[in-house]
Amino acid sequence: xxxxxxxxxxxxxxxxxxxxxxxxxxxxxxxxxxxxxxxxxxxxxxxxxxxxxxxxxxxxxxxxxxxxxxxxxxxxxxxxxxxxxxxxxxxxxxxxxxxxxxxxxxxxxxxxxxxxxxxxxxxxxxxxxxxxxxxxxxxxxxxxxxxxxxxxxxxxxxxxxxxxxxxxxxxxxxxxxxxxxxxxxxxxxxxxxxxxxxxxxxxxxxxxxxxxxxxxxxxxxxxxxxxxxxxxxxxxxxxxxxxxxxxxxxxxxxxxxxxxxxxxxxxxxxxxxxxxxxxxxxxxxxxxxxxxxxxxxxxxxxxxxxxxxxxxxxxxxxxxxxxxxxxxxxxxxxxxxxxxxxxxxxxxxxxxxxxxxxxxxxxxxxxxxxxxxxxxxxxxxxxxxxxxxxxxxxxxxxxxxxxxxxxxxxxxxxxxxxxxxxxxxxxxxxxxxxxxxxxxxxxxxxxxxxxxxxxxxxxxxxxxxxxxxxxxxxxxxxxxxxxxxxxxxxxxxxxxxxxxxxxxxxxxxxxxxxxxxxxxxxxxxxxxxxxxxxxxxxxxxxxxxxxxxx
Amino acid sequence: xxxxxxxxxxxxxxxxxxxxxxxxxxxxxxxxxxxxxxxxxxxxxxxxxxxxxxxxxxxxxxxxxxxxxxxxxxxxxxxxxxxxxxxxxxxxxxxxxxxxxxxxxx
Numbered sequence: 001x002x003x004x005x006x007x008x009x010x011x012x013x014x015x016x017x018x019x020x021x022x023x024x025x026x027x028x029x030x031x032x033x034x035x036x037x038x039x040x041x042x043x044x045x046x047x048x049x050x051x052x053x054x055x056x057x058x059x060x061x062x063x064x065x066x067x068x069x070x071x072x073x074x075x076x077x078x079x080x081x082x083x084x085x086x087x088x089x090x091x092x093x094x095x096x097x098x099x100x101x102x103x104x105x106x107x108x109x110x111x112x113x114x115x116x117x118x119x120x121x122x123x124x125x126x127x128x129x130x131x132x133x134x135x136x137x138x139x140x141x142x143x144x145x146x147x148x149x150x151x152x153x154x155x156x157x158x159x160x161x162x163x164x165x166x167x168x169x170x171x172x173x174x175x176x177x178x179x180x181x182x183x184x185x186x187x188x189x190x191x192x193x194x195x196x197x198x199x200x201x202x203x204x205x206x207x208x209x210x211x212x213x214x215x216x217x218x219x220x221x222x223x224x225x226x227x228x229x230x231x232x233x234x235x236x237x238x239x240x241x242x243x244x245x246x247x248x249x250x251x252x253x254x255x256x257x258x259x260x261x262x263x264x265x266x267x268x269x270x271x272x273x274x275x276x277x278x279x280x281x282x283x284x285x286x287x288x289x290x291x292x293x294x295x296x297x298x299x300x301x302x303x304x305x306x307x308x309x310x311x312x313x314x315x316x317x318x319x320x321x322x323x324x325x326x327x328x329x330x331x332x333x334x335x336x337x338x339x340x341x342x343x344x345x346x347x348x349x350x351x352x353x354x355x356x357x358x359x360x361x362x363x364x365x366x367x368x369x370x371x372x373x374x375x376x377x378x379x380x381x382x383x384x385x386x387x388x389x390x391x392x393x394x395x396x397x398x399x400x401x402x403x404x405x406x407x408x409x410x411x412x413x414x415x416x417x418x419x420x421x422x423x424x425x426x427x428x429x430x431x432x433x434x435x436x437x438x439x440x441x442x443x444x445x446x447x448x449x450x451x452x453x454x455x456x457x458x459x460x461x462x463x464x465x466x467x468x469x470x471x472x473x474x475x476x477x478x479x480x481x482x483x484x485x486x487x488x489x490x491x492x493x494x495x496x497x498x499x500x501x502x503x504x505x506x507x508x509x510x511x512x513x514x515x516x517x518x519x520x521x522x523x524x525x526x527x528x529x530x531x532x533x534x535x536x537x538x539x540x541x542x543x544x545x546x547x548x549x550x
Numbered sequence: 551x552x553x554x555x556x557x558x559x560x561x562x563x564x565x566x567x568x569x570x571x572x573x574x575x576x577x578x579x580x581x582x583x584x585x586x587x588x589x590x591x592x593x594x595x596x597x598x599x600x601x602x603x604x605x606x607x608x609x610x611x612x613x614x615x616x617x618x619x620x621x622x623x624x625x626x627x628x629x630x631x632x633x634x635x636x637x638x639x640x641x642x643x644x645x646x647x648x649x650x651x652x653x654x655x656x
Contacts, residue, residue: 425636
């Protein structure tokens with residue numbers, strides 16, 4: 001894993017000192033809120049309904065155990081004993097006092113963490129595949145180029161005041177677990193006919209009030225030239241992106257209004273200029289230096305099968321269910337990827353207590369080669385667990401309500417904080433997620449329904465990714481009362497699609513029944529083992545709409 | 551930011567967030583910011599609401615609070631309550647964590 005060098009340490013330390021002074025000047029009255037707001041946002045500090053909220057960056061969703069322990073410590077000392085893992089692989093704290101945040105950031109820095117690039121109109125924290133370095137299908141660990149992008153983008157003077165925020169995601173293979181086509185820039189690691197590793201680049205994806213799937217800009221950029229290509233995209237956006245209307249300022253609007261071909265031409269022209277200068281050609285020794293941080297950990301040579309693992313599934317039906325739903329094959333013989341669902345039945349999606357974070361840190365240290373991952377679906381992952389150890393890990397998780405065997409199932413929902421916390425929300429998201437998970441609590445029923453991704457947002461900003469849910473739910477406000485609009489057919493994977501709205505919105509009292517109607521329509525009409533999304537794509541909206549509104 | 555000073559609202563109060571910790575506060579009838587909604591001054595009519603907001607925003611208000619605004623309240627017997635779900639949640643705390651927010655100490 002990447003470790004800070006002297007420059008990283010100095011940069012983060014200087015930033016904390018700078019922010020401490022800004023907070024002191026705000027509290028003393030030397031700065032107005034208009035002056036201070038952009039400064040606090042550049043340090044991840046928002047004002048929400050009940051308190052300030054601090055968003056801490058977790059670059060490409062990767063944590064060491066000591067970092068997870070620090071997150072637990074922050075939750076305990078500066079917050080109310082919990083944190084909320086987000087769809088951008090970050091963590092949010094809901095209750096920090098403004099005047100304590102500089103001390104919080106000081107402590108965070110001791111674990112090589114910060115809140116930079118988690119807010120404001122800059123290039124945000126780079127996200128990636130939670131199975132990076134552990135899954136067999138990747139061409140290259142996507143965290144290598146993610147870290148190179150992080151170093152290029154952090155405090156990049158040309159891109160500190162962009163028209164709007166800018167999000168980049170990277171996947172190591174075409175099987176996309178990072179929702180890259182819903183990002184301003186989505187990057188896919190590719191291999192060309194000569195066997196060289198490079199990158200396919202998609203531009204202009206995003207959600208919010210105007211959702212778009214990203215358009216492919218280029219099939220292949222050589223590894224050493226990717227930063228030059230990204231700089232070209234950013235320059236075109238910085239020059240032509242709208243600054244007169246924040247609703248039209250994202251690059252997705254520019255790509256849509258400019259057209260894919262013209263956008264490609266503009267980017268290629270800019271790329272040619274930057275490339276000719278060679279200023280952004282990444283030296284091979286630097287690529288090698290960063291790659292070394294992500295070299296495979298010290299795996300033991302083990303047999304592919306584990307009798308201990310197999311027998312434990314025979315002896316414990318609940319463990320067998322956990323394996324079926326939450327455990328994924330590892331590229332290394334004798335190891336497994338263990339997913340930790342943060343979606344207990346009736347729980348708050350993405351929330352973890354300080355105690356749970358400490359437990360996960362211990363499990364990572366003792367059983368996962370010191371690594372934890374955060375997923376954009378608001379779960380956690382122990383990426384490198386020996387098959388022989390999976391049962392012990394499961395037992396420890398189960399003792400702390402972390403062993404719900406529902407990954408990818410109907411109760412594994414994404415939900416934004418919604419009106420329970422968020423200043424922008426129109427409706428609550430979390431209670432709805434809780435009611436849905438309780439309605440479908442029976443795991444046998446969940447397995448029968450199969451893969452089904454419900455995503456809930458409390459407003460059109462779509463932090464809960466409702467546009468790309470197989471079933472999306474959007475909370476709307478009608479004269480101070482909550483209503484919920486359903487969309488169907490969205491997808492966030494390599495077949496990314498924007499869902500279509502079914503029709504009029506449902507009341508708070510009716511929405512869970514409506515979701516059940518959608519699900520039973522699917523189970524009545526599916527063919528054999530067809531997934532929900534495949535049934536929807538085969539039959540379209542009509543049968544669902546008919547049952548919802550007749 | 552969504553606000554709920556609905557047109558035609560008869561009763562309104564003023565709320566903000568405290569600068570130091572973001573706590574939800576209300577302008578009270580003894581001309582100070584308080585944490586409890588029950589102590590909020592209620593304005594009857596649009597003119598009274600405008601006057602209330604003006605009193606809550608003296609020249610130095612930014613040294614104490616962020617973004618004061620009017621919101622609609624409704625009569626509830628001999629009491630008042632926020633009209634919107636949003637302001638009800640601000641006055642109490644998250645509906646999914648009854649152990650947190652103002653409701654926790656109630």
